[in-house]
Amino acid sequence: MRKSLLAVGVMLAPSIVLANTDYKIDLTQPEHHKGEVSITFPASDAKFLDVKMPAWRTGYYRILNLANGVRDFDAQSNGEELRWEKVDKSTWRVYLPEDSGEVTVDYEIYANQLGRRSRHIDDTHAYLDASAVFMYADAWRNEPVSVSLDVPGEWKSYSGMERDGAHQFSAANWDVLVDSPIETGINKHYEFTQDDRDYEVVFWGEGNYDAEKTVEDLQKLVTTGDSIWSSYPFERYVFMIHATTGAGGATEHKNSTIIQRPRYSFASRDDYLSFMSTASHEFVHTWNVKAYRPDGLVPYDYQKENYTDLFWIAEGSTSYFQNHLLLQAGIMEPSEYFERVATGIDRYRAKPGREVMSVAEASFEAWIDQYGDRAHNDSVNIYSEGALVSWMLDSELLKATDGKVSYRDVHNALYQRFDADEQGFTSADVLTILKDLTGESWQDWWQENVESPVADIPFESMLKQVGLELVYEQGKKEDEDESEAEKVWAGWSASEASGGMELTRVSKGSPAWEAGFTPGDVIVAYDGHTVVDGRFKEAFAEYKAGDSIEVTFFRRDQLHKKTLTVQPTPATDAKIEPLDEPTAEQKARFLQWLQIPHPNA
Incomplete structure (x- = not known):
């Protein structure tokens, strides 16, 4: 069951004060992408201490072998060097004498992986995802931690963790640390309060972004969470934005997000909406993945792949909801939303892989990097096709319940019933929620649309239900000008x-x-x-x-x-248009779907 923030805060406050594991990193000579890490673990009566570096990081489901950045490892206790050996690619075993006290391990970390959003150090900043920088020991993984940075004088440091000083932070345990990246360096910082929650926005790098406009729209975005969920899982949240070269993408975290964009890809309307869609995607993840997530990811095992057949919910449903929030915030216009949905329809219908792979299979195979023609001809994507299956389920729920239940209700139920710190959810759990909400079994639907390939999604009927129609520009042109040569x-x-x-x-x-x-x-x-x-x-x-x-x-x-x-040429250039005279039922269903009035209401 989900705990209240107040209860969590009361329970964790003493542990944060009595931090057991201390992390330090020296970044005072960042020009060569290197930092000096020192970790002090509590005393132990064990014969050895296994110190580990993760093999992957959250939000990017690929084995990255992050231990490849470690050099010059050593360990000491009571001023004496300790014997150690490396027992696998990511584990250093430190042997402890009977009278050992606290154990300090030191190593150099090489950080030049900006595009992977794992670790990057240069003369202007450091971006530190703990999974790629700070080792952990299973014996102390659940104990409190503190982090201190030694940085050049003009640098400023930010993180979603509790702040204990200008360059010092603390967290309830290593799992909070690993989900609370640090951005330190020469940056622009903004902050605002919305509905008694505190937000910060940090920009690193120069580009054609409008910082004030961005902050203004992010403030609108963060008001929309209660359109899906019954509460917010945080009291403070940090948006970290990199305007850079040669990197792009974003990653969700428990109390923050990191978004990377090419430095001149903010100004045009299309670029700006793309950026805001990404910001919304990561904001949705604060609930879907960080507050509740599939069983295969609870708890995170950082040494190997974490398998689940529900990545299509973790990522695809997030993609489905992201622009809904922008519509509700007034950041995106309905016509702009329709354009993006139409593009997704074109891409789906042009992908032969939709006849081969189900979204459940794509979820399980997510750790495998599909390449070449396989990604297009024999596979589907947990993001794009996952979003379309989410839309199908939403449409069916609205239809089956006369608009009383939507896919938002499913996600709110997942949020209320499953705390990612304790228990993940399974496909059976989702089916139970569907039955609880509607009184009907969804097993057959699940088998046909989740566990089997979906070769033909009924877009036309789904759109008609909400007072929209799907048309093809190419077909219109041919009708208007029969002399035009067929492409x-x-x-x-x-x-x-x-x-x-x-x-x-x-x-x-x-x-x-x-x-x-x-x-x-x-x-x-x-x-x-x-x-x-x-x-x-x-x-x-x-x-x-x-x-x-x-x-x-x-x-x-x-x-x-x-x-x-x-x-x-197959039918392309799909376009979604509102019906001129939608029925009362269609207008009601549109409002239930997107939480905004039909354009022709």
Whole structure:
């Protein structure tokens, strides 16, 4: 059961004062991406102490082998050097004498992984995710910790942890530390209070962002949490924003988030909405993943993969809700939301993998990095397809209960019933919640749409239910101008290469697939004409459906020829439009779905 924040605070306050494990890092010479770490563990009567560095970090489900940044490890107790050995890739075993006191381990950490949002140190800042910087010992994992930073004089330090000084923090245990990244350096800092909760926004790096506008909209965003959940799981939250080069992405944490964007990708409306969607995604994660999460992730095991068939809920449902909150906050317009949903529909219908893999299977396989054509032709994505299955479930719930129950109610029930510090939820738990909310079994629906591939989502009927329609711009143009030539399709994607264009993807079942083309082929000529001038797309558009093209290409540095028969371009350019005269029921369902009035209400 979920504890109140007040109860948690009362219970943890004494432990934070009596911190047992002390972490220190010296960042006073950051130019070469290095820091000096010192950790003091409490005394123990054990024969040895295993000190570990995680193999991965939360929010990025890949084995990263983070111990690769450690050098010059040593251990001492009572002023004496202790014998140690490395027993696996991430574990240092320190042997303890009978009279050992506190144990201090020291090591150098190399931190130049900005894009992975794990650790980065340079002459302007340090971003420290504890999973990639600070080791832990299982014996003391649940005990309080303190962290102190030695930094250049002009640097300022921020974290979601409790602040004990300008560059000092404390937490109830290592698991809070590992979920509370630290941003220290030359930065811009803003703060505001909303509904008695404190928020901070920290910018590192120069770019074309409008800091004041961003903070203003983040303040609007954080008011929307109660549209889904019955309470907030934090009293203080920190947005960390990196405007940089060569890095992009974001990661959720228990009391904060880190968002990275190319430094000149904030100003345009599309870029700004993309940024705000990311911020909203990570904010949703404060509940979905950080407050409650699937059973396979409770507790986090940082030494190996944590498997679950519910990553599609952890990530896909978060993606589904993220723009709902922007709509409710007035940050995104309905037309802008419809455009993004339509793009998702186009991508789904163009992905052959939807006929092969279920979202449950994609969840279990999330730790495997899909590559090449497999990601497109044989797989689905826990984010994009997970969001679409979430939408399907939301639509079915609204329909089955005459608008009385929505997918928001499912997530609020998960929040109320499962505390991620104690217990995770299973598929059976979600089905129990669905039955409790509706009085009906959802087992068959789950089998058909979660545990089986969903080759055809009924978008048209789902949209009609809420007073919207799906149209295709390409079809409209052809109706309006019958003389317009029909566009043709090969089913490949390519990038420019020396002497031609290199195929990067070939869709299963497409003309290019049937002709035998594969990624890596370098197209150099068509019907005897060179493609070096980069005008192949324009020339390709001159062909008609059914035409055969002799394509010359290199494979394994050898010249080949194949015949490609092009076909009509599948329906693309989906667009969602509001019905001019929606019924009262459609308007009511739209409001129940998105929590805003129908555009033509």
